[in-house]
Amino acid sequence: MATNQAAYGFATKAIHAGQEPDPRTGAVITPIYATSTFAQDGVGGKRSGYEYARTGNPTRTALEEAIAAVEGGRHALAFSSGMAATDTALRAICRPGDHIVLPNDAYGGTFRLLDKVLTEWGVHYDTVDLSDLDAVRAAIRPLEDGRGTKVIWCETPTNPLLGIADISALAELAGQSGAKLVVDNTFATPYLQNPLELGADLVVHSTTKYLGGHSDVVGGAIVTSLSELHERFDFLRNTAGAVPGPFDSWLTLRGLKTLAVRMERHCDNAERIVAALSAHDAVREVYYPGLAEHPGHEVAAKQMRRFGGMVSFTLHAGQQAALDVAAKTKLFLLAESLGGIESLIEHPGQMTHASTSGSPLQVPDDLLRLSVGIEDATDLLDDLYQALS
Numbered sequence: 001m002a003t004n005q006a007a008y009g010f011a012t013k014a015i016h017a018g019q020e021p022d023p024r025t026g027a028v029i030t031p032i033y034a035t036s037t038f039a040q041d042g043v044g045g046k047r048s049g050y051e052y053a054r055t056g057n058p059t060r061t062a063l064e065e066a067i068a069a070v071e072g073g074r075h076a077l078a079f080s081s082g083m084a085a086t087d088t089a090l091r092a093i094c095r096p097g098d099h100i101v102l103p104n105d106a107y108g109g110t111f112r113l114l115d116k117v118l119t120e121w122g123v124h125y126d127t128v129d130l131s132d133l134d135a136v137r138a139a140i141r142p143l144e145d146g147r148g149t150k151v152i153w154c155e156t157p158t159n160p161l162l163g164i165a166d167i168s169a170l171a172e173l174a175g176q177s178g179a180k181l182v183v184d185n186t187f188a189t190p191y192l193q194n195p196l197e198l199g200a201d202l203v204v205h206s207t208t209k210y211l212g213g214h215s216d217v218v219g220g221a222i223v224t225s226l227s228e229l230h231e232r233f234d235f236l237r238n239t240a241g242a243v244p245g246p247f248d249s250w251l252t253l254r255g256l257k258t259l260a261v262r263m264e265r266h267c268d269n270a271e272r273i274v275a276a277l278s279a280h281d282a283v284r285e286v287y288y289p290g291l292a293e294h295p296g297h298e299v300a301a302k303q304m305r306r307f308g309g310m311v312s313f314t315l316h317a318g319q320q321a322a323l324d325v326a327a328k329t330k331l332f333l334l335a336e337s338l339g340g341i342e343s344l345i346e347h348p349g350q351m352t353h354a355s356t357s358g359s360p361l362q363v364p365d366d367l368l369r370l371s372v373g374i375e376d377a378t379d380l381l382d383d384l385y386q387a388l389s
């Protein structure tokens with residue numbers, strides 16, 4: 001697999017990259033290397049290249065090679081959570097006095113990390129609508145004495161309003177200003193969108209979501225082709241220790257193998273649900289980048305293969321009606337998180353995005369968000385119809 005890996009298609013890479021049969025036993029599936037330390041040939045000798053499992057573990061390495069291959073990056077690092085990956089990326093790049101441009105509907109946890117933690121260490125931020133390139137340009141602080149805007153943080157599609165940002169255009173702005181463009185690719189996944197190919201400097205993932213895909217493990221990843229930056233991330237991860245264990249790495253790798261087929265089904269089901277909601281009398285607005293009238297549709301069609309499994313909508317009858325629908329669905333489980341095989345519904349204003357209340361990132365209080373799973377579409381539609389009736 002290693003020699004001409006780039007020639008293989010997405011699904012082949014997801015199943016084989018970094019996952020040669022175990023050299024000793026021939027085991028087809030990468031073993032769970034449940035060990036904290038590795039015996040050495042002698043002082044300073046290298047038996048396997050592994051020494052201590054915070055620094056490296058073979059199950060984790062297999063996961064990292066597979067993620068790098070599907071995301072089209074030279075290097076990938078796996079983390080204990082998406083937030084650990086985000087925190088490592090930002091702390092490796094920024095110093096006191098630096099500035100970050102953050103989308104005005106950023107993932108709530110990313111906003112909280114900046115607003116409540118990194119600002120205490122002297123890092124500043126501004127939130128902007130990333131689809132407004134003039135606003136992004138205006139928010140960028142030029143470098144002075146080495147301090148200024150170091151990161152443009154991008155999420156596309158955004159959570160929970162499914163806004164779209166133009167990755168290539170943002171990469172150009174970042175390149176001109178000396179900032180790094182970081183794309184949180186959790187919602188799109190590398191199957192639908194490859195930010196590094198569009199000019200992004202690094203990609204961050206919550207592998208908890210679609211990459212793991214089965215709602216049974218929490219994890220994160222950073223992917224980049226910039227070797228020097230990768231070394232800094234690796235140093236910080238090893239120093240601070242936010243590593244995933246071998247079993248979590250194995251679960252995530254197991255999930256990644258089926259990402260291609262799962263994403264096709266997530267998209268199929270989401271499209272059916274979007275069509276049904278758009279035609280439903282009770283529904284006021286449907287947010288989905290696949291809709292021709294979505295303001296980001298053209299950009300999404302340019303940079304995404306399909307439009308994903310996340311759908312948000314509002315109701316004519318307002319907040320209480322939205323809460324009632326969330327209480328009445330049976331297959332759509334009322335839960336935070338997303339990207340698993342099972343369908344979920346949630347009320348962002350009081351659940352995932354409660355921490356943004358009163359901030360510029362506040363979301364509409366009558367909004368519902370669906371993570372459309374891979375069940376039978378007709379069952380999902382029936383469930384939504386009964387909840388809306």
Ligand SMILES: *Cc1c(COP(=O)(O)O)cnc(C)c1O
Pocket residue numbers: 081082083084107109110155159184186187205206207208209218219220
């Ligand atoms: C869930 C999520 C995160 C955080 O990841 P964890 O694995 O929960 O730490 C970051 N970004 C996005 C877009 C997410 O959905």
